[in-house]
Amino acid sequence: MTTVKLSSRRLSSEILSEIEELSGQNLYACYQCGKCSAGCPLGFAADLLPHQIMRLLQLGMTKEVFASQAPWLCVACMTCATRCPKGVDVAKVMEAIRTIQLREGRGALQVFLPPAELVAEVPQLATVSAFRKLSL
Amino acid sequence: MRLAYYPGCTLASKAKAFDQTTRWVAQKLDIELVELPEWQCCGGLMPQVTDAVMGLLAPIRILADAQTISDKLMTLCSFCYNTLKRANLVIQQDAERRQKVIDFLKETRAPKVVDENFQYDGSVRVVHLLEVLRDDIGFDNVRQKVVRPLTGVRVAPYYGCLLLRPPKEIGLDDPEEPTVMEQLLEALGCEVVDFPRKVECCGSFMIVNRPEIAAQCSATILRSASQIGVQLLVTSCPLCQFNLDWQQMRMLESNGEITPVPVLYFTQLMALAMGAEPFVLGFEHHLVDPRPAILELGL
Numbered sequence: 001m002t003t004v005k006l007s008s009r010r011l012s013s014e015i016l017s018e019i020e021e022l023s024g025q026n027l028y029a030c031y032q033c034g035k036c037s038a039g040c041p042l043g044f045a046a047d048l049l050p051h052q053i054m055r056l057l058q059l060g061m062t063k064e065v066f067a068s069q070a071p072w073l074c075v076a077c078m079t080c081a082t083r084c085p086k087g088v089d090v091a092k093v094m095e096a097i098r099t100i101q102l103r104e105g106r107g108a109l110q111v112f113l114p115p116a117e118l119v120a121e122v123p124q125l126a127t128v129s130a131f132r133k134l135s136l
Numbered sequence: 137m138r139l140a141y142y143p144g145c146t147l148a149s150k151a152k153a154f155d156q157t158t159r160w161v162a163q164k165l166d167i168e169l170v171e172l173p174e175w176q177c178c179g180g181l182m183p184q185v186t187d188a189v190m191g192l193l194a195p196i197r198i199l200a201d202a203q204t205i206s207d208k209l210m211t212l213c214s215f216c217y218n219t220l221k222r223a224n225l226v227i228q229q230d231a232e233r234r235q236k237v238i239d240f241l242k243e244t245r246a247p248k249v250v251d252e253n254f255q256y257d258g259s260v261r262v263v264h265l266l267e268v269l270r271d272d273i274g275f276d277n278v279r280q281k282v283v284r285p286l287t288g289v290r291v292a293p294y295y296g297c298l299l300l301r302p303p304k305e306i307g308l309d310d311p312e313e314p315t316v317m318e319q320l321l322e323a324l325g326c327e328v329v330d331f332p333r334k335v336e337c338c339g340s341f342m343i344v345n346r347p348e349i350a351a352q353c354s355a356t357i358l359r360s361a362s363q364i365g366v367q368l369l370v371t372s373c374p375l376c377q378f379n380l381d382w383q384q385m386r387m388l389e390s391n392g393e394i395t396p397v398p399v400l401y402f403t404q405l406m407a408l409a410m411g412a413e414p415f416v417l418g419f420e421h422h423l424v425d426p427r428p429a430i431l432e433l434g435l
Contacts, residue, residue: 022185031226041337045349062283076181077337078301082311089302095184114347121423122344123150123374125215129180129341132191 010060022096029086030054036080036090046070050090071097102136140205141169145177146217151374155345155420157403160416180224189236200225200256209262214373218298221262222291228258266316275323282410285325292331295319300339324409333360338379362394370402385423398426
């Protein structure tokens, strides 16, 4: 069992308010029903599910959140944002997490060079969008 | 009716079939499409953080150009539609960011295009061809133009993400149970299949970063379509079309897990039903060739 140490200092972290400001979302509105994770199409590939990201943020555990690959797998399909019963736009929270890291020069796009036959065929909007989301 | 038309970069290259069938269909339905005289990429995706300005410049430049042609700008690609519509909302609702965008556009554009008095207040309405067909033309009028009804063809609509979400900003249709494509398909005479994965994500742009992950998303959708006997899938998004087409080609090559489910743009199916010549339809651009299926279906 993992022991999590909570402290009020963590909860007053500037990064948390920055995430709230950039995303325009109240992190504490989430009541952990898991609807976002149930519908997340990329959840199967991620180390943390959307509701887990939300919970870690609520506990001020930003280090764990910034170490996660989940925000970099989020394609902003907005299924979570559409279904959240509390109206939390988790896709915007994910974008805020990416943005903070990108602005600090961390976590930039890892270009996994796709196979040549794929590069030849893929529509350019995919490349444009990948750079838009995953690089600054 | 006269509409400003923004094709977007993919429709000018990889998704030419979408563009050419749209122009053909529009002519049949007396919709005058005026392509913007100069246009550039919209940026692909809407920047979602509250202080984003750079990502708004491209879409707002497009909308500001459109206002000289019509008060409605029509677009087709789900990415362009989503980005233009949401960027426009920011201009309508956020005075501070609106001013920043206008100042920047004034600063950087040729004086003959943008003068000192240049303003853009978000008044251009961004519309998708599907809503033009539903709200302005009417599906009954579409039905009247059908010369080759697609009777008995089992077609499922595939909406994907950006055509519908986020619903508060897009508002094209119900985000979970949309019906606009179903209504169109019925007008073309198809047997519309209730497709449970019609609003699920295909993996989107992850195809260029982590192709194996995007492939799994697309594979789930294709298996589902194949299992319930869908003969054709229709979409409005060039990336959904590509992801489903690409993954399907690989699945068909490697195992007998699925039956072919060619993925068409809804305008290709419209043009087919309205009697377009084969060269208009652009089926030769597909990875999974729809022509054998189309022939087999007696169309």
